[in-house]
Amino acid sequence: MIDWLVGYRKEWLRPDIIAGLITATVAGALGAIGAGCIIWAFRNGGLPIYVMPLVFGGAPLVNVLVTMIIHPPKSSPHPLLYAGFMLAAAGAYIVLRFRPT
Numbered sequence: 001m002i003d004w005l006v007g008y009r010k011e012w013l014r015p016d017i018i019a020g021l022i023t024a025t026v027a028g029a030l031g032a033i034g035a036g037c038i039i040w041a042f043r044n045g046g047l048p049i050y051v052m053p054l055v056f057g058g059a060p061l062v063n064v065l066v067t068m069i070i071h072p073p074k075s076s077p078h079p080l081l082y083a084g085f086m087l088a089a090a091g092a093y094i095v096l097r098f099r100p101t
Contacts, residue, residue, distance in 0.1 A: 034059075053095050057088045 041051045
């Protein structure tokens with residue numbers, strides 16, 4: 001049993017596994033910060049009808065952009081991807097610009 005644990009621990013010292021652990025930890029921390037920001041928005045008077053479209057429209061944008069930076073695509077992305085970016089950004093702008101006061 002001890003030999004198995006020692007051998008298993010050596011597997012964890014590979015650089016690719018350590019990098020994955022660090023990346024997963026940072027991603028989890030950023031997710032927790034994002035959840036805290038949603039709660040903060042609600043506590044400061046944000047209504048779900050305004051907050052949630054921004055969250056569900058903005059999170060995929062950030063996800064795709066960060067993923068494209070970390071793992072650049074081998075070929076140029078389809079132009080509809082950029083059209084989707086613009087539509088999501090325009091939707092977020094409209095929600096923020098024309099909110100009731």
